[in-house]
Amino acid sequence: MIQKVLVANRGEIARRVFATCRALGIATVAVHSDADADAPFVRDADAAVRLPGNAPGETYLRGDLVIAAAQASGADAIHPGYGFLSENADFAAAVRDAGLVWIGPDPEAIEAMGSKVRSKELMAAAGGPVAGMLEPEAMTTSDLPLVVKASSGGGGRGMRVVRDLDALPAAMEQAAAEAGSAFGDTTVFVEHYLEHARHIEVQVMADSHGTCWVLGDRDCSLQRRHQKVVEEAPAPGLSDATRTALHDAARSLVKQVGYTGAGTVEFLVEERDEHGQSVEERDEQSALISFLEMNTRLQVEHPVTEAVTGLDLVALQIAVAEGRALQEVAGMSEPPAPRGHAIEVRLYAEDAADDFSPQTGTVRSFDLPGSVARFTGPSAYGLRLDSGVEAGSEVGIHYDAMLAKVIAYGPDRASAIRTLRGALGRTRLHGVTTNLDLLHGILGAPEFAAGKLSTLLLEERIDDWSAPRADASAIADYATAAALAAAVAAAESAPVLSRIPAGFRNVASQPHTASYVVRGEEVSVAYASVVGRLTPQAADSDDDAVVPVASVVTADRVVLERDGVARAYAVARDGASIDVDGPAGPLDLTVVPRFTDPADQVVAGSLLAPMPGSVISVGVEQGQAVSQGDVVVVLEAMKMQHTITAPTDGVVTELAVSAGSQVESGAVLAVIEGTDEGETA
Template structure:
């Protein structure tokens, strides 16, 4: 392989993964970073790093000019987008190519065609792959009639992007307009495109996907399949390969459909074709195609023995795919648990912060893909995912037991994580027996209520005000927290998580009882719902914030007249910062 520099246009654990693959192949790796990631692990591991802007992703990791400027400064010949961020942005892929660089992934035209979920449905239909009833992009005015045609329940889906962002399930016409607005807003913030469409919501279903790989010489193969049915609000939590319990005819049909789709569009690089499978009948429907590497690529690597990132780089350099379909042999079973800085017992509340201690599990068949070390931060402005623990075994149960043991050995000091909750799922009877589906988390795997943490001594001294409960309505369910304020330090509060008592949306308020609403955590303002002079009542939404990919509706717990609006969409706020004043 010729000497070359790869610009890794990403951050966190996937940037670490790509950098290590570059070094194994004798390639130089250049990192990009925002001010929030100046000392991050991916920057430390790279041969050199380039600052591309302030912490907000739109001002750094999503700034195409800044990323390309870094590539030029590094003398890079390839740009690897990882997953998330710019990985499925056709404009970015086109800009990389226009700059004379090699984009590690499919062409801009293929990304545009398959990244548009409506266009992708058409491709699937052309290949004879069933698709759920749905629509093209549409406006709110058109939605009611289309919803009647499709029938409820249905899902409002972002037409561009992935990762479960910009999706809302709607069970009746009453919630349709609000769901469309929320999905469009979230999609616009995440992907820069706010178009949405409707699809029939199928339940119960399993989420099964097929890894495909193509090269510029006309070869397209599949690398078996995966099951990603353990999800919460369309966000995957546990993935495994191969998909368990599929009849041979269904497995073969899924793989053939995925390869046919990839061939139809002339796919080059790593991609994933996702399907919904009805457990009772084995019927399946095309969901979408992700034109990039997946978070769960590691389980496929473990069962096939193939390095997907190395293959991506070789194919991008024009080499033929380093394996054939006959080389793809599945050996054993692998399962992955996503480790995120979230508190499952508090409605999966985002929990950014510094990892003050980290001990990773070791042992036969165990793999750890992490983007942090002890002392590193999990910033509030990015995804809460900071690591993955994977286990490989001779069969599904041995892999499962190994992963249960590994999660028991994992030690993360600092922010709470999803690890204990996922360990409980892995040990449950329904997971062990393979009886779960995409709705199992909300239906039967409800996180156990954690006892309320007492206020820390430094946060509740003799001059502290009484604790008060604060309710946050989020797109991932309600969160209830206890807030303790200190009179001598206005705006500073110690927050401890408590489980929600019901499923109703509640209110949020500030750090002092009866005061105006404040930000419950470090976040970005998505929308402001009030203006100066407006009269508000207790429970009214005053602003929508986003932290770690979760939207939060902030409500006032007292009525009054809005004096000054202290924030605007797109601005960052610190925990405890006032959002408005009330007269």
């Protein structure tokens, strides 16, 4: 029996494994980089071991240091979580060679499935559905669109969609470079890209006694940059024949490989033919199913399977690693049939409206109101939150941008959607830009409600779904609430003024004004004290401007009325940052200073970093002439590479970075002076 588990990971998955270990009476050990020294997962563990450095390559990817930490802390087992070393066969073997228990499949199975090329060969040998790989030299335009994939790894890294044959060589080169950086393997291959396919995966759990349980399926079709955003179980709308074919193929692969432990077999399912006819409208057996890969670890989206089966997959992983039989541990001879419906959304620190650029900062507050289970399935229909951050957590550039997973479990799909959307609507999250509005928009979309899903859908609807919940009128009300609350707080904090109504002046004057930056735009509002009561005013010369009525004003709560409808706003302040929660969700405002430091002015023509990250390469030199679209800098942020190009023809008059530089969002990378007089970037 395992007594102490070291989790070779970080963030929410480390906390998730620790939660099950505590329930089982197993002691826990965390390993952490310097950047994660104060992270919540470190506090959750019974003991912690520092891995000096920040970058994954010098910390969480150093298997030798992780094994040494396990030995030093007295751990007798290692759980890899997902990502990092979780699918590294050499690491799994080294763990066993060190006399420790590896909570995962055999190294041989990891190695066999670690290569997408090899795994396709094994699926074919098992009689499963496999799409053939294409030879780049023999392709024609009739093969388009294509997709370039890395043989190792996943998460969208080392993957490029190609719609023009001339772009294929560059796509293969870029995919290989990204794969080499992320996984240490530059092998890539090319296959047909199924435009309207759904991404369906099958959860398996196998023990060393020959038992393989198929624990249902999940739909993971809504993705950005080939990374999942929304997952649900069971996969909605599949015909019985298609579902059975998927489960049988997954089970056959498990037996072909001799797999043990938790794993996920992933497929693309094309439900429409060339005439746009759905699977349900034609022969059920004619769905196009193509095997993608097998992930030899726990998946990010495992909570939705736990919700509908009632099983703890981490507990089953531990039991299988101890050599126990699934039937014995679960107390049942067959796997439970799915009950109800569960949906998970991934909450990322990213700007969905700006090509999903990763964001950094300090999480000032994070609260999901209501009764919420944490890191374990709800005891009844309801909500679950698996989060790697709390108020005060720093979100940096070194790791994945995911902050948390919010899961809703209901008796049916419609109930789960409503529960989850309502929870996201009440979520209070401030300090970093997130995809919260996008998730709220997805769950409210008719296409999602109807289950009409595909891997291309999010890209097609991103503009509509990522639209902020707060429009210009709502933002003005948020800013008004912030200004009124700040006026009360200022009066209360000043001894002389604490007995004088906020905003009071003994000489008639113009209204007070306050200005804030919201989503990069400046917003100004006005207020005055009328008979000792703070009252919103028009912020411009338009006397007919409609302004709300303030019925309640305190330092942290403001109620504004429009057309007889009262809406409450909660206000919190942290220096120049004002956090307001209202009917359109959370909104971050920054106070505009009355005077601007000249040093803060940006030179015209400056090319700014769209996100914090590391400079991988610089493609220009100072004084060089460039054309629009030329590569200036390649940044790496949160495991993804981002190419910064020249926005116009011109000359590089200043180059502020070099390869290896660390930059913050908004930092000047280069200055490009336009070739035409007066033209700049």
